[in-house]
Structure formats: structure tokens, C-alpha cells
Amino acid sequence: MKQKIVFATGNEDKMKEIRMILSDLHIPVLSMKEASLSAEIVEDGATFEENAAIKARAVAQLTDAIVLADDSGLEIDYLNGEPGVYSARYLGEDTPYEEKNKIILSRLQGVEGTARSARFVCAIAAAVPGEELQITRATVEGQIALEPAGDEGFGYDPIFYLSEFGCTTAQLTPEQKNELSHRGKALRRMREYLKNYIERTGE
Secondary structure: OOOOEEEOOOOHHHHHHHHHHOHHHOOOEEEOOOOOOOOOOOOOOOOHHHHHHHHHHHHHOOOOOEEEEEEEEEEEHHHOOOEHHHOOOOOOOOOOHHHHHHHHHHHOOOOOHHHHEEEEEEEEEEEOOOOOOEEEEEEEEEEEOOOOOOOOOOOOHHHEEEOOOOEEHHHOOHHHHHHHOHHHHHHHHHHHHHHHHHHHHOO
16 A cells, blocks of 8 residues: 555644645645544643644554654743643634734733744654654754744744744745745654655555
8 A cells, every 4th residue: 555644733824834844755644634534632741742642642553554743842941831732722722813913912012032032943843654663852942022923834833933034934935934944844754764765665
């Protein structure tokens, strides 16, 4: 059977990034919905790595495909690392990110310069048949912008400012973002492992 990758997400914006970065593996990369898989997964890990591993192992029980899962989020130093591993559920799972971003900006009102430091973090876990679970982690450092800007990204991208580029991650092109982002970096590290596996197994 031809090998494929199932990525444990239903987020289509995320899937676009993932497919772009993994395109040179030349095997299908499917979301859980596209693979007709469904699982109630409780992400109760204390770290991004633990949550990524929980998701990868849970979905791997449902398929013979290579399973990738990520857990990613925003850490704001002034807010003691919030929202952290709760980034997707911060202020309520159904709260729109536009509202989350407004509230974060209001909590940082009057905070200036390096005190607005923050980072995006991504951990990716790979559950590959017959192999030990693999995990990669990457970060991108920045700070919280004074106001939202840009419409290329999603989630917290409009308020995450990269001083070396003079813009938020939502103002980057998709190609720039994939090159610089926490998910892009972690995926490229995982891609090397997957390439070796695919070559070794002759898939």
C-alpha cells in the first residue's frame, strides 16, 4: 500500500502550510477529516511536546498511515507564559481570535519595548509504524504588536511582531511565513526524519 501521512488536525489554514512544507516528500498529506478519521482527544499534557505526543498516539491507533500531530501556541513573557499550551482554548474555545487578540492587547496596555517579548512554540510528534515516537520542537522570537496588522495569517499572527522584518507574521507572504515560522522550522526538522524513513522502507 502506498504510504501516506495523516496530520491530526481539522484546521484547513494549518493544512495549507503543512502541505506546502512537506510537498517534496511526494506522498499524500491528509487531514483527519480527509482520512475519514475521528477521535475525541483530551490534550491534558503540561507541555507542547506532551500534547503533540498524545494526539499522535491517539490517531495512530486508528490508521496504518504515518501520523503527525502538532501542538503549538503563543507564550507572552509579561503574562507569565500565557496563553501557552492553552492557546487554542484561551478565553474559551469558541472565542474568535480577533476577540482573543483584542483582550491580549488590552492586558498589555502601557507595557513597552522588550517587556512585550513573546514567542511562538511548536512541537511536532510523528507516530510511524514500527518506529519509536519522534518529536521536534522549534520557536520563533518576537513581541506583541501595539495593534493588529495583516490578513495573511490566522490565530495570533496579526499581533505577533517580528522586529527584524518590521511587520507581524500576518503581513508575511505564505512562503516567508513557512520559512520563518515555528511550525515551518519544526516541520522541516521532522521532514528529514520522514525522508529517511520513506527511503529506507522503499515507499
